[in-house]
Amino acid sequence: MLQPIDWRNVQFADGFLGDRVRVNRQATIPAVWRHTKETGRADVFKLRWHEGEQPRPHQFWDSDLAKWIEAAAYDLAIQPNPETEGIIDELVADMAAAQMPDGYLNSFYQQVCPDKRWTNLRDMHELYCAGHLMEGAVAYFQATGKREFLDVMCRYADCIDRTFGTEPGKLPGYPGHEELELALVKLHAATGEDRYGKLATYFVTQRGQQPFYFEEEAVRRGEKPVSSPHGNCEYAQAHLPAREQTTVEGHSVRACYFYAGMADVARLNGDAGLADACRALWHNLTRRRMYVTGGIGSSFQGERFTVDYDLPNETSYAETCAQIALVFFASRMLRLETKGEYADVMELALYNSVLSGVSLDGERIFYVNPHAYFPKGYRFDPRGPRIVGVRPEWHGCACCPSNLARLFASLGGYLYGTDEDRLYIHLYAGSTGTCTWAGSESRFTVDTGYPFTGEIRIRLDEVPTTAAKLCLRIPGWAHSYDIRINGAEANGMIENGYLVLDQVWQPGDEIELTLPLAVEMIESHPAVRHNVGRVALKRGPLVYCLESADNGSDLNQLHLGKQPFFTVKEQEIAGLTVPTIHASGLRDSSGAWEDELYRPTGHSHSSTVQLVAIPYFMWANRGDGEMLIWLRHA
Numbered sequence: 001m002l003q004p005i006d007w008r009n010v011q012f013a014d015g016f017l018g019d020r021v022r023v024n025r026q027a028t029i030p031a032v033w034r035h036t037k038e039t040g041r042a043d044v045f046k047l048r049w050h051e052g053e054q055p056r057p058h059q060f061w062d063s064d065l066a067k068w069i070e071a072a073a074y075d076l077a078i079q080p081n082p083e084t085e086g087i088i089d090e091l092v093a094d095m096a097a098a099q100m101p102d103g104y105l106n107s108f109y110q111q112v113c114p115d116k117r118w119t120n121l122r123d124m125h126e127l128y129c130a131g132h133l134m135e136g137a138v139a140y141f142q143a144t145g146k147r148e149f150l151d152v153m154c155r156y157a158d159c160i161d162r163t164f165g166t167e168p169g170k171l172p173g174y175p176g177h178e179e180l181e182l183a184l185v186k187l188h189a190a191t192g193e194d195r196y197g198k199l200a201t202y203f204v205t206q207r208g209q210q211p212f213y214f215e216e217e218a219v220r221r222g223e224k225p226v227s228s229p230h231g232n233c234e235y236a237q238a239h240l241p242a243r244e245q246t247t248v249e250g251h252s253v254r255a256c257y258f259y260a261g262m263a264d265v266a267r268l269n270g271d272a273g274l275a276d277a278c279r280a281l282w283h284n285l286t287r288r289r290m291y292v293t294g295g296i297g298s299s300f301q302g303e304r305f306t307v308d309y310d311l312p313n314e315t316s317y318a319e320t321c322a323q324i325a326l327v328f329f330a331s332r333m334l335r336l337e338t339k340g341e342y343a344d345v346m347e348l349a350l351y352n353s354v355l356s357g358v359s360l361d362g363e364r365i366f367y368v369n370p371h372a373y374f375p376k377g378y379r380f381d382p383r384g385p386r387i388v389g390v391r392p393e394w395h396g397c398a399c400c401p402s403n404l405a406r407l408f409a410s411l412g413g414y415l416y417g418t419d420e421d422r423l424y425i426h427l428y429a430g431s432t433g434t435c436t437w438a439g440s441e442s443r444f445t446v447d448t449g450y451p452f453t454g455e456i457r458i459r460l461d462e463v464p465t466t467a468a469k470l471c472l473r474i475p476g477w478a479h480s481y482d483i484r485i486n487g488a489e490a491n492g493m494i495e496n497g498y499l500v501l502d503q504v505w506q507p508g509d510e511i512e513l514t515l516p517l518a519v520e521m522i523e524s525h526p527a528v529r530h531n532v533g534r535v536a537l538k539r540g541p542l543v544y545c546l547e548s549a550d551n552g553s554d555l556n557q558l559h560l561g562k563q564p565f566f567t568v569k570e571q572e573i574a575g576l577t578v579p580t581i582h583a584s585g586l587r588d589s590s591g592a593w594e595d596e597l598y599r600p601t602g603h604s605h606s607s608t609v610q611l612v613a614i615p616y617f618m619w620a621n622r623g624d625g626e627m628l629i630w631l632r633h634a
Helices: 016-038 041-046 061-078 082-098 107-111 126-144 148-163 180-191 194-206 213-220 252-269 272-288 320-336 340-357 399-409
Strands: 010-012 416-419 422-425 431-437 440-448 455-462 468-473 482-485 493-495 498-503 510-514 519-522 534-539 542-547 558-560 566-573 576-588 606-615 631-633
Touching (some): 016 041, 016 399, 061 126, 061 399, 082 148, 252 272, 416 431, 455 468, 468 510, 566 606
Parallel strands (some): 558 631
Antiparallel strands (some): 431 440
């Protein structure tokens, strides 16, 4: 099976993704740490809180701190920083001192309600926090070789292992908010301890078994079995056993964390039935319930999936964490079976709905990512207004900032993979990678302006001693490609979305792949009622949108002609020069309307205007203005 090239063995060069990684290092990680300290999260394991004090520790705080540690650890391996390493060592010392004799470690329960641990798995994120701490510990161990954090989390994992299971005396429960499943697989890989892989398998396969554990524990708390819309088993993907689930349901972040864990366990155990369930869920997600940007989770109510083809634009939720979770799911499906469609979706989400979550300066974060925005519109969110046209610096529920930080800090681990005699290139970014390829230590360099240009150059610096296969993903959006080796036309076979070049390679060989980037109009399935009669503009992997900064207000008065002619021009936006799309269009005139709200048809007038579309990920970097992806098409 495919093995990702270790993130420590990938060095980004200047270029689009490399610049985003640099901004993450220089701005996002420090900003997240600053807010982590200001809000009290950094000191939570000192266990100094007393009843009545503010701020009171929150059940999510352990996970927020853990994700910052994970992000900083990934970055430490690429660019050592003694100050950051010292901060993490101090945090680890706090955790080691706070850990209970049986291995339990949760700052909320240990301080706020020590007699209530393991009594509300459904709502209180106990096991979710444990999972994020484990991921942080693995990353820090890999980055520095220091074991103390890893040892702390192994003791906690052992405590969880003694507590949960179907054996007599154990609780047959599982996480309310999934995350621990994939973390345990990482812990298994880092330590070689089989029991952690077995525990991950238990949590995946026990979920959804009857009687429903969440309902039973609610009754034990004196509550109704289903006490809220968020309290039902479907919301937490616990309505059916994993192998029987065929539609993506419930809270979208929980869902994709769980599906990523399912794929990990299927790979770990060679479980064909579980792998089939992952494929069914992937199909429903990407063919029925995903936005054109790779965004997922359409409903404000519960941050969740709803039904097939229900993809509203102005009220889309598409939480930033959910798009990150989709990247996790896609990357793990690639490890199950190397098919280009998984990398296609990973790329789509990364370049559009993930990148839209963070400002170009790296310091402001969207919690949710709308697909149309009208500043004066009214939105109802029971937990507060979190859709704004200007990204806030921080959130009360601050899961997204640290999640973005850890994804971009580890991004090198998503680009490449190896499998026996094959080297796969999934995502194209200026970088240098080292790996074992066909049994030999190898090194290669990628030079590209992707995703703004389609020219990709790969130089093989150190190569296998025998014939080996280089596998280049041909994106699903690419209708043609040109491939050359050392300047000469080359041929290869397309297998599962990858162009396979099989030969004996020489040091210095250069491969040139050209993917023509053309502007395309994309339409939705007619059952997506919100987009009927509208099109979206796409160029390569990038989805485009209109902003009022370029097109004036009332964007819904604009529409494309029947056969629009598109030109691409470079434009600087908030300090970044990008290709923008220009086309002639029409604007409906409201000047001919007097004091009327409705009237018979036949009196409308339109004027010709020039439309300007920018990459969707860049919207909301120029103030609070309108945004629209789906354009009316005459």
